[in-house]
Every structure is written in structure tokens, then in C-alpha cells.
Amino acid sequence: MARTQVQDINQSLYDFVMPxxxxxxxxxGLTPDIVRAISKKKHEPAWMLEMRLQALELYQSMEMAPNxxxxxxxxxxxxxxxxxxxxxKRTNSWDDVPDExxxxxxxxxxxxxxxxxxxxxxxxxxxxxxxxNMRESVADQGVxxxxxxxxxxxxxxxxxxHKYFGKLLPMIEHKFSALHYAVWSGSSFVYVPAGVTLxxxxxxxxxxxxxGAGQFEHTLIIxxxxxxxxxxxxxxxxxxxxxxxxxxxxxxxxGDGAHMRYSTIENWSKNMFNLNTKRSTVGKDxxxxxxxxxxxxHVSYLYPSTILAGDNSDCEFTGITFAGATQDLDTGCKVTMxxxxxxASINTKSISKDGGIxxxxxxxxxxxxxxxxxxxxxxxxxxxxxxSRSDTIPAMDVRCASASVGHxxxxxxxxxxxxxxxxxxxxxxGEARTMVVNGFANPISKELPMxxxxxxxxxxxxEMEGAIG
Amino acid sequence: xxDTLLKVAGLSAGAGDKAILHGIDLxxxxxxxxxxxxxxGAGKSTLGHVIMGDPTFEVTDGSILFNGADITxxxxxxxxxxxxxxxxxxxxxxxxxPLYTFLRTICQMRPELKTTARKFRDEVxxxxxxxxxxxxxxxxxxxxxxxxxxxxxxxxxxxxxxKPKLAILDETDSxxxxxxxxxxxxxxxxxxQRCDGSLLVIxxxxxxxxxxxxxxxxxxxxxxxxxxxxxxxxxxxxxHGFEHYEHALExxx
Numbered sequence: 001m002a003r004t005q006v007q008d009i010n011q012s013l014y015d016f017v018m019p020x021x022x023x024x025x026x027x028x029g030l031t032p033d034i035v036r037a038i039s040k041k042k043h044e045p046a047w048m049l050e051m052r053l054q055a056l057e058l059y060q061s062m063e064m065a066p067n068x069x070x071x072x073x074x075x076x077x078x079x080x081x082x083x084x085x086x087x088x089k090r091t092n093s094w095d096d097v098p099d100e101x102x103x104x105x106x107x108x109x110x111x112x113x114x115x116x117x118x119x120x121x122x123x124x125x126x127x128x129x130x131x132x133n134m135r136e137s138v139a140d141q142g143v144x145x146x147x148x149x150x151x152x153x154x155x156x157x158x159x160x161x162h163k164y165f166g167k168l169l170p171m172i173e174h175k176f177s178a179l180h181y182a183v184w185s186g187s188s189f190v191y192v193p194a195g196v197t198l199x200x201x202x203x204x205x206x207x208x209x210x211x212g213a214g215q216f217e218h219t220l221i222i223x224x225x226x227x228x229x230x231x232x233x234x235x236x237x238x239x240x241x242x243x244x245x246x247x248x249x250x251x252x253x254x255g256d257g258a259h260m261r262y263s264t265i266e267n268w269s270k271n272m273f274n275l276n277t278k279r280s281t282v283g284k285d286x287x288x289x290x291x292x293x294x295x296x297x298h299v300s301y302l303y304p305s306t307i308l309a310g311d312n313s314d315c316e317f318t319g320i321t322f323a324g325a326t327q328d329l330d331t332g333c334k335v336t337m338x339x340x341x342x343x344a345s346i347n348t349k350s351i352s353k354d355g356g357i358x359x360x361x362x363x364x365x366x367x368x369x370x371x372x373x374x375x376x377x378x379x380x381x382x383x384x385x386x387x388s389r390s391d392t393i394p395a396m397d398v399r400c401a402s403a404s405v406g407h408x409x410x411x412x413x414x415x416x417x418x419x420x421x422x423x424x425x426x427x428x429x430g431e432a433r434t435m436v437v438n439g440f441a442n443p444i445s446k447e448l449p450m451x452x453x454x455x456x457x458x459x460x461x462x463e464m465e466g467a468i469g
Numbered sequence: 470x471x472d473t474l475l476k477v478a479g480l481s482a483g484a485g486d487k488a489i490l491h492g493i494d495l496x497x498x499x500x501x502x503x504x505x506x507x508x509x510g511a512g513k514s515t516l517g518h519v520i521m522g523d524p525t526f527e528v529t530d531g532s533i534l535f536n537g538a539d540i541t542x543x544x545x546x547x548x549x550x551x552x553x554x555x556x557x558x559x560x561x562x563x564x565x566x567p568l569y570t571f572l573r574t575i576c577q578m579r580p581e582l583k584t585t586a587r588k589f590r591d592e593v594x595x596x597x598x599x600x601x602x603x604x605x606x607x608x609x610x611x612x613x614x615x616x617x618x619x620x621x622x623x624x625x626x627x628x629x630x631x632k633p634k635l636a637i638l639d640e641t642d643s644x645x646x647x648x649x650x651x652x653x654x655x656x657x658x659x660x661x662q663r664c665d666g667s668l669l670v671i672x673x674x675x676x677x678x679x680x681x682x683x684x685x686x687x688x689x690x691x692x693x694x695x696x697x698x699x700x701x702x703x704x705x706x707x708x709h710g711f712e713h714y715e716h717a718l719e720x721x722x
Contacts, residue, residue, distance in 0.1 A: 417561055426579065
């Protein structure tokens with residue numbers, strides 16, 4: 001039988017470029033002057049500028065490459081513009097968004113999703129948020145969904161940002177978190193008051209249109225005691241022949257008894273270096289869930305981390321990563337368990353094809369006081385050919401005798417018997433393989449909101465299309 | 470004279486360097502029921518799989534004609550869409566693929582079976598009742614965690630949904646208890662009556678054949694078809710086994 005030929009991903013849904021009309025683009029590379037200019041443009045308080053300059057100094061003193069994980073060769077920071085602002089003011093009406101930017105988000109289905117299933121939307125284009133809006137009914141309950149930039153100029157909100165910003169993810173974490181704090185721009189700030197449950201998710205969508213640019217958005221989410229929020233993050237970019245960089249940061253504070261779900265569908269183009277950092281801290285009796293689908297980027301380092309600080313808190317991480325040709329995706333998660341009776345459940349799947357490399361990396365740390373902590377890590381990999389690669393690197397650091405931990409990992413292929421069985425019922429070879437891959441991903445897509453599950457199935461179908469028997 | 474539906478002529482096939490089938494000649498007319506018997510390891514299942522186009526096996530000589538067309542080089546997909554069906558001895562499990570979605574997909578890809586969602590649901594429901602299948606099973610993942618009997622019933626369900634011209638049943642009776650065997654037999658009978666289809670029943674025991682109206686019986690030993698006869702051949706094998714066929718083949722060779 002002929003070998004299956006699977007074409008490259010059809011990126012046409014995401015791969016379109018809009019002209020940079022009147023965009024304000026700062027020089028490539030990084031100097032204190034650029035950092036000052038960004039801060040000045042945003043009318044920031046002095047403490048923020050100080051923080052930026054301190055981060056810049058730190059960034060310049062740190063080594064470029066980590067000595068582990070995917071190669072970031074090809075990422076030359078002297079050729080990355082850290083700030084590209086679209087020629088658009090932030091607005092809460094799509095009618096006021098410039099046509100070419102509005103068209104971009106329309107093609108990505110954002111305004112439609114907002115009308116139908118979301119409580120609020122933020123849309124970032126290159127370095128700035130161009131659209132931000134939330135349903136009135138949600139605002140009436142005291143929920144705040146705005147940008148950090150705007151919150152910093154609001155005397156009521158500025159102290160809250162000051163209290164939380166950069167406290168969970170320190171700038172010294174790694175070189176790119178230092179870079180992030182030096183040049184961050186574009187952001188989401190969410191505050192859910194005690195006891196408030198949002199009926200629909202909030203969504204921020206990040207689109208990087210500019211060539212050779214970096215995107216450094218910051219997401220700060222605070223859910224007070226007993227609150228309940230589902231936040232969705234989406235991202236994409238057109239493909240260029242030069243490197244683009246994404247080094248965002250997400251900080252989530254989950255109060256006692258609160259419930260937080262953070263979903264991501266990431267489909268960056270395959271010239272993107274995705275060096276993103278996400279962390280949440282979880283209070284007692286509280287619940288944190290990460291649902292993560294990673295399809296894009298050339299290189300990813302992505303390990304959302306959770307600190308189970310409070311007793312009886314728990315977290316779930318559900319993730320899927322699809323690595324095709326030219327992709328080296330190093331993904332996973334990290335959980336630090338400090339509270340008693342905490343529970344962590346990590347469930348990931350990866351699919352590799354056409355020489356794509358998947359590395360699953362997890363770290364579970366159970367502290368000395370985390371009595372009766374329970375952690376389970378499960379990692380399943382599906383290899384679609386012999387050229388691809390899949391590695392599993394689970395680390396566990398257990399310092400409490402009453403803890404219970406478990407880990408299982410499997411690596412599989414699509415068996416010829418399965419393909420023949422499905423073909424003997426009329427499916428083409430490509431359809432048969434897509435059915436198996438979709439089935440493999442099904443436990444993850446079930447966790448996504450309907451329209452994102454559909455998007456994920458479509459992404460898998462696009463990846464698998466063009467198979468000939 | 471009925472039309473010839475399947476004509477296998479001088480077919481030899483093997484896997485890797487190993488020759489399994491040697492010069493098989495077999496013809497099945499429309500509406501006929503044929504039985505293929507033989508001891509374990511004779512190559513009966515291999516013949517069923519080769520007729521269906523299993524890429525595990527390589528055809529080294531001969532041809533397969535289906536409905537007058539040479540399908541020797543065709544993919545299993547094309548053979549299925551042309552009206553051929555193979556029921557598996559051990560149906561595969563596909564985790565995450567909902568059985569109902571699968572059934573709907575394989576029916577919708579056939580223009581003659583396209584129907585509305587409601588009609589389809591009713592049809593599947595009626596067939597599940599007929600086969601004594603728990604409706605809950607229909608919403609589960611394809612064959613995952615199903616018992617041997619349930620898997621065979623799901624094969625019968627697909628057979629009755631797809632209404633093929635030719636059904637090859639590979640050891641469908643093996644490993645079934647009396648009740649499951651009776652239901653599977655009912656399924657086969659329903660297929661014959663509703664679809665007027667042809668059957669090639671592969672088996673090495675004769676119990677399932679008690680309820681079948683058999684037109685022709687073939688005996689396979691060591692990859693050779695060594696005898697062909699009417700339904701009465703089954704009783705002879707029941708009484709005397711395959712041993713004398715094996716001896717005859719050895720002394721011939």
C-alpha cells in the first residue's frame with residue numbers, strides 16, 4: 001500500500017496579512033529609550049516605568065538560551081520590534097475599529113462569538129487592544145473587564161493592579177519574563193467580586209499581524225472568594241519568513257472557594273517563537289482548571305503552572321499539542337502543592353507528524369505540609385509516522401509521606417488493522433486516519449466550549465487533509 | 470441462471486515471503502449462500518481479507534471480479550462502496566469515536582443510503598432492538614469495552630444498515646454463547662431476506678449453519694480449496710472432520 005501523504009496545514013483561515021496602515025512601529029532591538037517611550041505613551045505611573053527599566057537591566061544581564069528544551073536558534077532579538085501599535089484607538093464598538101482590523105477579527109469569528117456566547121471580548125492587534133466590551137448585565141454585578149493600561153489610569157483600579165501585577169510571575173523567572181516586564185503592552189484585567197458567577201465566558205483574542213514583531217500582552221485575573229469565571233484566550237498570526245516572538249504573561253489569583261477555568265486555543269503561525277508564561281495561585285476549597293490546545297508556532301515553551309496554596313484546593317490540567325513539520329513544541333504543566341488534601345489531575349495528549357517534535361514536561365512538587373495530597377499525571381502520545389518524535393519528561397518532587405502520586409505514559413501509532421477496518425466500511429484512508437486522530441483528541445475537545453471544540457476538530461481535519469491511499 | 474456476483478480466479482496470495490493461498494477458484498452468484506470450511510490455519514480468514522482488499526496481504530497471481538468489474542487492485546474503500554462487506558472475527562476498537570457518529574458517517578457517504586437525521590435515528594433504534602442491543606451502547610465509543618457478543622452484534626448492525634451485495638462473515642459465530650448466536654443468526658437471515666444479498670460464511674464449526682439455507686459448501690486445507698459440494702457436504706464434515714482432506718492433499722503433493 002502506498003504511504004500516506006499528509007500535506008502541510010492549510011493555514012488559509014488564519015494566514016492572511018493586512019497592510020500596516022499608519023502603524024506606529026518602534027525600532028528593532030531594545031534600549032532604555034524604547035522602554036521609556038512605551039511607558040510614556042501609556043501615561044503610566046512612575047512605579048511601572050521603574051519596574052520596566054529594572055526588568056530591562058535584568059533581561060540584558062541574563063543568558064539568551066536555556067540549556068534544555070527546543071532550540072531558539074533563529075530568534076534574533078535585534079530583529080524583533082517590541083512595539084507596533086495599530087493606528088486605532090481602543091473602543092467598545094466594532095463600528096469604530098478600522099476596517100482592515102475589523103475584517104481580521106470578523107474572519108476569525110470574534111464579533112459573532114461575542115454576540116452568541118460570550119460575556120465580554122477583548123481584541124488585541126499587534127501591541128495594543130483595539131476593542132474591548134462587556135455585557136452590561138455582567139458589569140452591573142461589579143465585574144471589571146478592561147485593559148491594565150486603562151486600569152492604571154483609573155484611581156480606583158490602580159491600587160489593585162499595583163497590588164497584584166508581577167507578584168505571581170516574578171521578572172527573574174527567566175530571560176523572557178524579564179523581557180516581558182520591560183516591554184509588555186496590550187492586556188486584559190479581570191476582576192470578579194466575591195460570590196459573582198459569570199453566566200458566559202470572557203474572551204481575549206490576540207492577533208499578531210506585523211512582520212518581525214513581538215507580542216507581550218499581560219493578563220491579570222483576580223477572582224474573589226466564591227467567584228466563578230471562565231476565561232478564553234485565542235491567538236493566531238499570519239506566516240512570515242522571519243521570526244516573530246510571543247512572550248506574554250498570565251497571572252491568575254483564585255480566591256477561597258472560587259472556581260476558575262482558563263481555556264486556550266493557540267494557533268500561532270509556524271514562524272512564531274512562543275515563550276509564554278502562565279501561573280495561578282489557588283486559595284482554600286478553590287478550583288482551577290486549565291484547558292489548552294496548542295497547534296501552532298515553530299517553537300513553544302509553555303507550562304501553565306498552578307500553586308495549590310489553600311487546603312482542599314484542586315486543579316485540573318487538560319491539554320493537547322499537535323506538532324507537524326518544522327515544529328518543536330515543548331509543553332506541559334507545573335503544579336506546586338502546599339495545602340492539605342489538595343488534588344492535582346494532569347491529563348495530556350500529543351500528536352506528532354511529518355517530523356514534528358513533541359516534548360511533554362511536567363513538574364509536580366508536593367511540599368512538606370501538603371498532607372494527603374493526591375496527584376495523577378497521564379500523558380498519551382500518538383505518532384503518525386516514523387520521522388516524528390515524542391518525549392515525555394515527568395518530574396515529581398514529593399516531600400510529604402502521606403502524599404499519593406501516580407504517573408502513566410503511553411505512546412501509540414495508528415494501527416494498520418484499524419485503518420483497514422474503517423476503510424472496509426467505506427472510509428478513505430485519509431478519513432480513517434482523521435477519525436482515529438479525532439477520537440484520540442476527543443476527551444480534550446469535550447472539555448472545550450462547543451464552538452472551540454468544532455474549531456479544534458477543524459484544525460485536526462486541516463492537518464490531516466490531503467491523505468491519499 | 471443467476472448472475473455471477475463474485476468470481477475469484479486462480480488467486481494466490483501471501484504475506485511477506487509466506488505464501489498462504491494457492492490458486493483459489495470460487496464463484497458466488499447473486500442471492501446465494503456459500504460456506505467456507507476448513508481446519509484452523511487453513512487460510513479461510515486470509516481469503517476473506519484478500520477479497521476485501523486487506524493491504525497486509527499481497528496478491529501474487531489471479532484475479533477477483535465483483536459485479537463484472539476487476540477489483541484485484543482496488544482499495545478496500547472502493548470495494549466497500551461497490552457493495553462488499555467483511556464482518557470481522559475480531560472487530561477493532563476505536564477510542565473516542567462515537568459509534569453513532571461512525572454509523573451515520575458510513576451511511577451518509579453512500580448516496581443510496583443518505584437520509585434525514587430523524588429517519589436514521591429511528592432505523593438504528595429499530596435495528597438495535599432487533600439485535601437485542603442496549604441503546605446505551607450506540608452512544609459509546611466504537612467497540613471500546615464491548616463484550617465479544619456485543620462486537621459481533623455491532624457488525625450485524627452495520628451489515629443491516631449498509632445493505633451490501635455481498636457479505637463475507639469471518640468466524641462471526643466464534644466465541645458466542647447460545648443466545649448471542651441465535652440473535653446473530655437472526656441478523657444474517659434478516660440480511661438475506663431484506664437485501665437479497667449473497668453470503669460467504671467462513672466458519673470451522675457447523676452450528677451456525679443449522680439455521681442457514683446453504684447453496685454451496687467449500688473446503689479449504691492448507692491454502693487450497695480441496696472440495697466443493699452442496700449443503701450435504703457440511704454433514705459429512707460434521708461426521709468425519711477434515712483429516713481425510715489433509716491426507717489427500719499430502720499424498721497429492
